[in-house]
Amino acid sequence: MFVVYLFLVFFLIIFSIFLVRLFLHRTALIFVLRKWGEWIEDRVHVHQHLKIPEFNENCQQNQFYQKVSVYVNSLDSIEDSDFTNLFSGKKSSDIILCLDDDQTIKDTFLGARVSWINKIERNHRSFVLKMKKKDKRRILKPYLQHIHTVSDDIEQRRKDLKLRINIDCNWRSLPFGHPANIDSIALDPDLKNKVKSDLETFIKSKQYYQKLGRAWKRSYLLYGPSGTGKSSFIAAMANLLSYDVYNVNLSQVSDDYHLNMLLQQTTSKSLIIVEDLDRYVAEKSTAVTSSGLLNFMDGILGSSLCNGRIMVFTMNSKEGIDSALLRPGRIDVHIYFPLCDFNSFKSLASSYLGVKEHKLFPQVEEIFQSGATMSPAEIGELMLVNRSSPSRALKSIITALQSNGRSSGGGKFGHQLISESAVSSPDRSSTAEDAGGVAWKETVVPKEFRKLYGMLRLKTHKKPGSINHNHEMIER
Numbered sequence: 197m198f199v200v201y202l203f204l205v206f207f208l209i210i211f212s213i214f215l216v217r218l219f220l221h222r223t224a225l226i227f228v229l230r231k232w233g234e235w236i237e238d239r240v241h242v243h244q245h246l247k248i249p250e251f252n253e254n255c256q257q258n259q260f261y262q263k264v265s266v267y268v269n270s271l272d273s274i275e276d277s278d279f280t281n282l283f284s285g286k287k288s289s290d291i292i293l294c295l296d297d298d299q300t301i302k303d304t305f306l307g308a309r310v311s312w313i314n315k316i317e318r319n320h321r322s323f324v325l326k327m328k329k330k331d332k333r334r335i336l337k338p339y340l341q342h343i344h345t346v347s348d349d350i351e352q353r354r355k356d357l358k359l360r361i362n363i364d365c366n367w368r369s370l371p372f373g374h375p376a377n378i379d380s381i382a383l384d385p386d387l388k389n390k391v392k393s394d395l396e397t398f399i400k401s402k403q404y405y406q407k408l409g410r411a412w413k414r415s416y417l418l419y420g421p422s423g424t425g426k427s428s429f430i431a432a433m434a435n436l437l438s439y440d441v442y443n444v445n446l447s448q449v450s451d452d453y454h455l456n457m458l459l460q461q462t463t464s465k466s467l468i469i470v471e472d473l474d475r476y477v478a479e480k481s482t483a484v485t486s487s488g489l490l491n492f493m494d495g496i497l498g499s500s501l502c503n504g505r506i507m508v509f510t511m512n513s514k515e516g517i518d519s520a521l522l523r524p525g526r527i528d529v530h531i532y533f534p535l536c537d538f539n540s541f542k543s544l545a546s547s548y549l550g551v552k553e554h555k556l557f558p559q560v561e562e563i564f565q566s567g568a569t570m571s572p573a574e575i576g577e578l579m580l581v582n583r584s585s586p587s588r589a590l591k592s593i594i595t596a597l598q599s600n601g602r603s604s605g606g607g608k609f610g611h612q613l614i615s616e617s618a619v620s621s622p623d624r625s626s627t628a629e630d631a632g633g634v635a636w637k638e639t640v641v642p643k644e645f646r647k648l649y650g651m652l653r654l655k656t657h658k659k660p661g662s663i664n665h666n667h668e669m670i671e672r
Contacts, residue, residue, distance in 0.1 A: 242330075250321040268314070269295060281294040359441045365450070376431040395436060420532055425573070447476075467507075478516065568601030
């Protein structure tokens, strides 16, 4: 009897372990059941196979095979393949998954399941597409278009970007390595999100534009004072879209015909940039005529060559510019880049100094509210050269903003402040400054400030009972 009892206990333990293991591996059980279901379905439905060889009958490389290879190897379901190769990408941190020979991968499109097999026969590679015969008429054409679109987008993002400038009627190419991204630009967050959404929607809208009978192109005007981030924003656009940049220097263009030839030599899915357009128009410092410039922006040639191109023009101001140059169709989106306000300042402080809150922020905000301002480039430079001490950086900005608020030529003086402060060492120890010393004054404050500070101290010593507000603000 005791032996039977032990046997029952042992059986219950084994059965319990089996149930626990089955519960823990329920995903594996579901996977097996799904495989059985697909096997049964394959036997019930009639399938058709379409072969995409690597080379055509003339031993020339089949371009569509390359697109299918890029597309198939980008599918998430490649991880379900029985055997997958891992390769390093262009960057050391990139890992690329590639389907091995004679392996199958699943895909779903418009509710229909299809599969790809990477075949190799007599040293000839091919992809074989397998789909239900009843789905072929419904999904084949849009599925192949989908493969083209996805593979083109992947290749676009993988390529090394180029910056091209026009010299002697030709484009000269340079590597484009600007690190800017839209999130790091000191601009209203809602506006940045809208622009980012607009760009991402545009690059996916080729068929929509074709349906409307419109050229697939987009144009932007970035305008505002110098140093507000327009050029950095262009670089961020290029990085976001993985677009090459064509920077058109109108002073190097001999005539309208030359400008059209340069446009013809640009590639699809690229950024075509004309900076300081207002200066060219006002000073007439280019041989290009007004009609030639208008045709360049939205003429027949530009529209026929569009194919995903984006044009970006920059100006300091729209005042005095012919409205015909800025109308919708020539310029689709206008984006104003203002001088720095307190919100932009906080964004810069977070990026440059890693500071989201600081005891000096209320004082900075008060000065901004009084009407003083500087460009993001000026404030960013002061933060850069004083990055070892956030307190010193903020004090230098307070001093510069106060000077701009008192001086009628504030913007010019701000540039002078930056150029003089840039020669100081950014890594000087902040110990003395944080203890109430004067190290920050010596590293970031020009001679004009030190003279003013000395005069204020002299007056204070002459009148012991008085409080000098200007002196107090400089000391803070």
